[in-house]
Amino acid sequence: MTSLRALDLGVVIVANQKGGVGKTVTAINLASGLVKAGERVLVVDGDPQANLSLFFGAAERAKPGTGNIGELLTSLADGGAPRLRDHVIRQVRRGLDLLPAGHRGIRLELGDERLKTAAAGFAALMAGARAEYRWIIIDSSPSNGELERILISSSEAVIVPLEYQLFSVAGLEALIEDVASCAAETGRPIRVHAIVFTKAEKNVARMDAYREIFSTFRIPIFEVCKSEYVPRSIERSRTLFECAPSSYATSDYARLVEKAFLE
Numbered sequence: 585m586t587s588l589r590a591l592d593l594g595v596v597i598v599a600n601q602k603g604g605v606g607k608t609v610t611a612i613n614l615a616s617g618l619v620k621a622g623e624r625v626l627v628v629d630g631d632p633q634a635n636l637s638l639f640f641g642a643a644e645r646a647k648p649g650t651g652n653i654g655e656l657l658t659s660l661a662d663g664g665a666p667r668l669r670d671h672v673i674r675q676v677r678r679g680l681d682l683l684p685a686g687h688r689g690i691r692l693e694l695g696d697e698r699l700k701t702a703a704a705g706f707a708a709l710m711a712g713a714r715a716e717y718r719w720i721i722i723d724s725s726p727s728n729g730e731l732e733r734i735l736i737s738s739s740e741a742v743i744v745p746l747e748y749q750l751f752s753v754a755g756l757e758a759l760i761e762d763v764a765s766c767a768a769e770t771g772r773p774i775r776v777h778a779i780v781f782t783k784a785e786k787n788v789a790r791m792d793a794y795r796e797i798f799s800t801f802r803i804p805i806f807e808v809c810k811s812e813y814v815p816r817s818i819e820r821s822r823t824l825f826e827c828a829p830s831s832y833a834t835s836d837y838a839r840l841v842e843k844a845f846l847e
């Protein structure tokens with residue numbers, strides 16, 4: 585496959601409208617793997633549930649006045665010219681900065697119409713951030729509202745974590761449609777770059793049948809094995825690369841980083 589580096593793309597969203605498929609775990613470990621490879625990375629918590637922010641010890645940043653994506657979008661919607669750097673927490677890990685989540689009520693507070701007016705400004709901030717960061721990895725929530733449209737529209741590529749289930753086919757089709765609609769609206773291509781089957785169980789016989797079904801999408805398929813190290817690493821607020829460098833799941837994420845991003 586052609587890597588994102590070869591394509592000179594850098595703003596990448598991890599997205600799937602389905603909950604609990606491994607979006608946040610994937611965003612964390614993609615960012616961690618890229619940092620390990622010496623890259624400058626910004627992670628963006630686009631989910632008001634703030635799981636990613638909590639992981640990086642920044643959940644309190646959802647409070648008003650402390651700087652987060654919700655305040656950034658509010659300022660843009662109000663016609664302001666916020667600076668990304670005033671909302672970013674530096675060095676949550678060496679080489680890794682974080683734009684933390686806004687509070688849970690942000691969707692209602694801003695409303696779809698005002699959110700829409702923030703879209704172009706947010707996309708410009710993400711594009712501009714590539715002057716400082718080689719990679720911007722956006723975690724997103726299991727919904728498909730205006731906030732998700734803004735985040736997808738600001739991205740150049742999409743990584744889709746999925747579970748091996750027949751129902752995932754319809755979910756993937758819906759996401760591909762949403763991405764196409766965002767791309768049509770912005771007039772910029774947005775690439776559905778890879779599918780990642782998280783929680784893969786290598787010995788399940790049905791797996792081959794699923795692989796065949798999903799291969800019809802012509803999107804490169806990766807797998808991350810189901811591993812007890814994943815929930816354990818989350819509990820400890822450590823990435824897989826930090827706390828289980830030799831686990832199979834870590835090798836799977838390292839492979840994804842190498843093939844889909846860096847090669």
Ligand SMILES: Nc1ncnc2c1ncn2[C@@H]1O[C@H](COP(=O)(O)OP(=O)(O)OP(=O)(O)O)[C@@H](O)[C@H]1O
Pocket residue numbers: 602603604605606607608609610631635724725726782783784808809810811812814815818833
């Ligand atoms: N490879 C894996 N092996 C075992 N468990 C995993 C693996 N990947 C993810 N999980 C577990 O699946 C659960 C959901 O993961 P995660 O929070 O990343 O999903 P999500 O898609 O971000 O969820 P949400 O839609 O709520 O944001 C977590 O408990 C996580 O520990």
Ligand SMILES: [Mg+2]
Pocket residue numbers: 607608609631635723724725
């Ligand atoms: Mg999540």
